Amino acid sequence: MRRTIALLVTGVLAAALTACGVSIPTDPYGTLDRVRGGTLVVGATANEEWVQIDGAVPTGSEPELVERFAEHLDARVEWVTGSEQELIDRLDRGEIDMAVGGFANDTPWSEKAAMTAAYVDEVDEQGETVKHVMLTRMGENAFLLELETFLTEKA
Amino acid sequence: MSVSERTNPKGWFGHTRLPDEQQRALAQATRLEWATIGFLAVTVTIVALVLGSSQAMRAAWIEDMLSFLPPIAFLVATRVVRLKPTVAHPYGFHRATGVAHLVAAVALLVMGFYLFFDSASKLVSAEHPSIGGITLFGVTFWLGWLMIAALAITSIPPVILGRMKLKRAEALHDKVLYADADMNKADWQTAAAGIAGILGIGVGLWWADAAAALIISASIGWDGMKNVRGAIGALMDASAKTYDDKKPHPLAARIDRTLRELRWVEQARSRVRDEGHVFHIESFVVPKRGRMPKLEQLEQARELCSSLDWKVQDMVIVPVAELPDEFLPGVTSGGER
Numbered sequence: 060m061r062r063t064i065a066l067l068v069t070g071v072l073a074a075a076l077t078a079c080g081v082s083i084p085t086d087p088y089g090t091l092d093r094v095r096g097g098t099l100v101v102g103a104t105a106n107e108e109w110v111q112i113d114g115a116v117p118t119g120s121e122p123e124l125v126e127r128f129a130e131h132l133d134a135r136v137e138w139v140t141g142s143e144q145e146l147i148d149r150l151d152r153g154e155i156d157m158a159v160g161g162f163a164n165d166t167p168w169s170e171k172a173a174m175t176a177a178y179v180d181e182v183d184e185q186g187e188t189v190k191h192v193m194l195t196r197m198g199e200n201a202f203l204l205e206l207e208t209f210l211t212e213k214a
Numbered sequence: 215m216s217v218s219e220r221t222n223p224k225g226w227f228g229h230t231r232l233p234d235e236q237q238r239a240l241a242q243a244t245r246l247e248w249a250t251i252g253f254l255a256v257t258v259t260i261v262a263l264v265l266g267s268s269q270a271m272r273a274a275w276i277e278d279m280l281s282f283l284p285p286i287a288f289l290v291a292t293r294v295v296r297l298k299p300t301v302a303h304p305y306g307f308h309r310a311t312g313v314a315h316l317v318a319a320v321a322l323l324v325m326g327f328y329l330f331f332d333s334a335s336k337l338v339s340a341e342h343p344s345i346g347g348i349t350l351f352g353v354t355f356w357l358g359w360l361m362i363a364a365l366a367i368t369s370i371p372p373v374i375l376g377r378m379k380l381k382r383a384e385a386l387h388d389k390v391l392y393a394d395a396d397m398n399k400a401d402w403q404t405a406a407a408g409i410a411g412i413l414g415i416g417v418g419l420w421w422a423d424a425a426a427a428l429i430i431s432a433s434i435g436w437d438g439m440k441n442v443r444g445a446i447g448a449l450m451d452a453s454a455k456t457y458d459d460k461k462p463h464p465l466a467a468r469i470d471r472t473l474r475e476l477r478w479v480e481q482a483r484s485r486v487r488d489e490g491h492v493f494h495i496e497s498f499v500v501p502k503r504g505r506m507p508k509l510e511q512l513e514q515a516r517e518l519c520s521s522l523d524w525k526v527q528d529m530v531i532v533p534v535a536e537l538p539d540e541f542l543p544g545v546t547s548g549g550e551r
Contacts, residue, residue, distance in 0.1 A: 084356050085418035087342060173267075173344030198342020198420050200356070207347040208354040 084200035090156055091202040099134040101125050102146035102158040109161030109191070112140050121159040121193070128209050147171050150196050157195045157206065164190040173197050178210035222296045227491050228306030229299060230527045239385035240292065246379050247285040247391075250398070253375070254281055257368040264360045266345050269336050270411030270426035271361055273329050274404050277434055278368075281401075283321050284394035287314035291390060295490060305528065308490030312449045315390045319441030322397075326435025333427035342420040345412070358412045365412075369405030372398040387457050387491050387525060389448065393441045396458075400437075404430050454488040465493065465526070469519050473499055473531075476515055478507050483542045495519070495529040498537055507533060 086092070103110050103117040110119045117138055129136045139146075139155050146158040150172050162168070164177045177190030193210070195203045222228070225237045232240065261275045294310035297303075348357045376398030383392035407426040414422020444459045454463040466486040473482035484497040497519070501507050507515075512531055520526045 083413070083416035084345065084358060085416065087418045087420045173346065175346060176349065195344075196342075197344050198415075200345050200358075200415065203344060203346040204354075204356055211347075211349050211354050 082201070084204060086199040086201045088153060088196070088199060090196065090199040091205055094132055094134050094156060094202065096133045098137050099125070099129045099132065099157070100137045100139060100155045102139045102141060102149055102155040102160075104141060104143050104146055104158070104160035106161030110159055117159075121161065124210070124213070125157075125159060127213060128206060131209055131213075132205075143168065147194075150194060153196055155196075156199075156202065157193055159193050162192050162194055164192045166192070166194075168194065171197070173199070173203050175203065175207045175210060178207075222298055224296075227295045228297070228308055230492050230524065233524045236386055236524060239382040243379060243382040243386060243388070243391055244289065244292065246375060246382065247288050247394070250285045250372075250375050250379075250394075251282065253371050254278060254285075260364050260368060264348075264357060264364050266357050266361060267343050268345060268358075268361060268408075268412055268415065268423050269333055269343060270408045270423050270430060271365075273333065273427040273430040273434075274365060274408040276325060276329060277401075277404055277430065280322060280325055280434070281372075281394075281397060283318040284390055284397065287318045288388070288390045288394060290314060291490075292388075305489065305494065306492075308492055309449070311388065311390055311490030312445055315393065315441065315445035316449065318390065318393065319438055319445050321438075322434055323438025323442055326431050326433075326438050329431030330428060330435060333424050333431055337421060337424040337428065340420070341424070343415055343423045345415055356416070358416050361412050362409050365405040365408045369402045372401035376401070384457050387488075389444060389457060389459070392457050393437075393444070397437055400433065403433065407433075448488050448490075451487045454486045454493055463488070463493075465523055468522055469495065469497060469526070472519055472522060473497060473515060476511075476518075478502055478505075478511055479515075481537060483537050485541060489528070491525065492527055493525045495526060496541075497529065497531045498534050498542065499531055500536060501533055504535060 101122075103112060103122060105112045105117075108119055109121045110117050112118075115138070116122070117140065122138075126136060139149065141149070143160060146155065146160065147168050149155045150158055158172065162174075164174060166174065172194040173196065174192045174194060177192055179191045181189045181191060183189050193206065195206060225232050225240070258275065258278050261271065261278060265271055265275060291310045291314035294307050297307045299306040345356065345358045345361070347354045348360060376395045379391055379395035379398065383389075383395050407429045411423040411426025414420075414426065447455075447459070454466060455461065456463050463486065466484055469484050469486070470482050473479050473484075478501055479499055480502045481500040482497060484495050486493050486495050499507075499515070512533070515531055516529055519529055
């Protein structure tokens with residue numbers, strides 16, 4: 060048992076070291092590399108002042124942040140709209156890179172999508188604090204970290 | 215009788231007064247277990263703060279939570295065994311150790327199984343663990359680094375504590391303490407597997423995390439299995455083994471040898487079971503030429519045996535015409551006579 064553990068640990072560490080050319084964290088599906096200088100595919104669902112969908116391009120505070128994030132990555136944004144359910148399914152299948160729609164950090168979708176750290180607090184009518192987050196595809200950690208860093212620095 | 219009348223002063227197990235060495239070991243072990251509980255409280259808090267969505271971290275954290283059980287079991291059991299034997303419990307309360315051992319072992323086993331299947335299902339459903347960033351003092355960095363640091367820092371003290379406990383477990387012949395020390399000593403492997411899992415996530419190997427969690431849960435389950443077997447064995451009156459359950463306890467053979475060397479003794483064999491810390495011994499003795507020994511001779515024999523080791527207190531000597539093989543399996547077939 061002990062020996063097996065030691066072997067496996069050594070194996071993974073070796074794999075980690077040989078992968079040193081890669082930065083940590085890295086995306087299993089390479090989202091960040093693909094988006095940089097390319098296209099950022101964003102899902103949006105309407106939610107009060109956070110996301111409004113009137114024309115082809117969503118407006119509101121979150122789409123604005125997304126546009127600035129894309130600029131930061133030299134990418135252009137391609138918008139996809141739909142219900143929360145549709146967006147989560149699309150994230151899961153990797154058809155979109157991230158989703159916005161006034162999501163809070165207690166969102167029930169946290170099992171199926173990765174959440175950024177809360178980037179802004181809002182006090183709702185009940186006087187409770189709602190911490191707002193954006194969603195990315197599960198496990199695309201480099202992309203997630205890039206977005207979080209952008210949000211904490213720029214928001 | 216009030217509890218205070220029934221409880222012995224420190225340094226006694228039931229009606230057995232512990233020798234100085236054992237008293238010291240007990241006091242040290244008690245301090246070590248309190249230190250372990252204090253340390254675990256800190257560890258569990260630190261790891262909980264950086265838990266994130268890593269399955270390996272979760273497994274390591276649950277293992278830390280479970281590590282509370284053996285120290286608590288030890289502290290409770292060593293208090294209970296101090297009770298004097300009563301009319302209702304003429305053998306004393308030594309078995310409290312066995313019960314504590316079993317409780318802790320079953321918890322380990324169940325948790326190991328649960329985590330194993332939980333991790334396996336994450337691996338099968340190809341769930342990609344997400345670990346994002348954390349902002350501390352205005353700097354945003356990857357939470358994985360913090361997890362690795364937490365695992366590395368919290369992995370060292372248990373190894374030291376484990377080694378210190380191991381010595382005391384041998385002196386006290388305490389299997390709960392031994393199980394605890396053994397788990398602590400292996401704790402760095404859990405941390406190492408956890409670190410490997412997180413580094414794996416870091417380099418984009420999403421499966422490394424669940425694989426590491428599988429290894430950790432297998433080791434928890436393995437610990438549980440080993441301990442359940444040992445604890446049940448002792449409760450089922452298996453013949454006494456050493457504190458690590460590896461060999462038959464040498465005391466049984468020493469008692470037989472001591473009895474056989476007595477002038478009036480032709481043949482002697484004993485059954486020895488482990489009550490917890492102390493042994494319960496029934497020695498069957500065949501006197502020479504079938505002559506009944508004198509009362510003093512029997513008394514002397516008993517005193518001689520209990521002077522061999524502090525664990526020998528509860529001992530009966532039964533003079534018999536021939537060794538009863540129904541009570542001593544292996545006597546006649548083993549070619550002893």
